[in-house]
Amino acid sequence: MKxxxxxxxxxxxxxxxxxxxxxxxIKRTAxxxxxxxxxxxxxxxxxxxxxxxxxxxNLKLGAQDVFWEHLPxxxxxxxxxxxxxxxxxxxxxxxxxxxxxxxxxxxxxDEMVNKKVKAALKAGxxxxxxxxxxxxxxxxxxxxxxxELESALVGVSKKMAENLIIAYEPIWAISAGQAGQADxxxxxxxxxxxxxxxxxxxxxxxxxxxxxxxxxxxxxxxxAKDFLAVRNVSGLLVGGASLNAKKFGEILKQAAI
Ligand code: PGA
Numbered sequence: 659m660k661x662x663x664x665x666x667x668x669x670x671x672x673x674x675x676x677x678x679x680x681x682x683x684i685k686r687t688a689x690x691x692x693x694x695x696x697x698x699x700x701x702x703x704x705x706x707x708x709x710x711x712x713x714x715x716n717l718k719l720g721a722q723d724v725f726w727e728h729l730p731x732x733x734x735x736x737x738x739x740x741x742x743x744x745x746x747x748x749x750x751x752x753x754x755x756x757x758x759x760x761x762x763x764x765x766x767x768d769e770m771v772n773k774k775v776k777a778a779l780k781a782g783x784x785x786x787x788x789x790x791x792x793x794x795x796x797x798x799x800x801x802x803x804x805x806e807l808e809s810a811l812v813g814v815s816k817k818m819a820e821n822l823i824i825a826y827e828p829i830w831a832i833s834a835g836q837a838g839q840a841d842x843x844x845x846x847x848x849x850x851x852x853x854x855x856x857x858x859x860x861x862x863x864x865x866x867x868x869x870x871x872x873x874x875x876x877x878x879x880x881x882a883k884d885f886l887a888v889r890n891v892s893g894l895l896v897g898g899a900s901l902n903a904k905k906f907g908e909i910l911k912q913a914a915i
Contacts, residue, residue, distance in 0.1 A: 661886065661913040662823065662870055662893035664697040664786060665900030666722060666754060677704040681717075683903035684910075688717040693915030695893075697752045697786075702740055709749050720752030720786070721745050723760060726773035728781070742781035752784045754895075756810060758792075758829045768809035775810050779818040786872070786895065787811075789853075790827040799852055800828075807856050816861050823870045824853055825895045831875025833898045838876035843884045846873050850890035879908035886913055 665684065671677055677700050688696040699720040700708060709719060725739035745753060755778060756771040771787075778785050789807055791800035803826070811819070826849055831841045850871050858866035873885045874895030885891055893913065899905045
């Protein structure tokens, strides 16, 4: 299975020109590598200029969010929102759902996350579902992770779940613009076992072992290889370090075969 390395640009960069430059540089590195699927997630407004440039490479585009209603069944009267089908038809392959920053700043609830997950999977997008505990002390068997996973996956069939990717991001490890402190690889391993156990209870064995699990939270070019060496970790969700093409390129090279 290919490793999946996701660049979550968040609300960056400030201009389309910078977004295009970053995309071009990352694409150049990604194009030379094997065994790694690179997913570039810019703000929505940059999609149209990047989509043309994505072409037939192993650099895929992903959205950082999506709404849960489809056009045209509901008439599209949802000011400011973007539907899963719009993304799909544009050529976007992935979507990040339930990122902790949206849960916190936009008060996105488990129920909203669940609706988005179902709508996106139905539209044929690959869903990167983010889960993670807030406090470090919760870290042995984080109840938050169980609650977030179970509620996000209500009504998701086994068939739909074939396009599901879990991103385990302990909130305390996310850098949020400052130098953060990443989780320990051995603790991430434990958490992945816990996640697989929850997936087993929901979907059974095949999906529990097959679903890719990514780690995210202060990943950089120095620690990436330690997380990639963790059995059960299929890739990385990278925030801050993805804004620097050189650093992100280093991470990609470590993920390649
Ligand atoms: P970070 O962000 O790599 O800057 O910690 C990760 C994320 O929030 O997805």
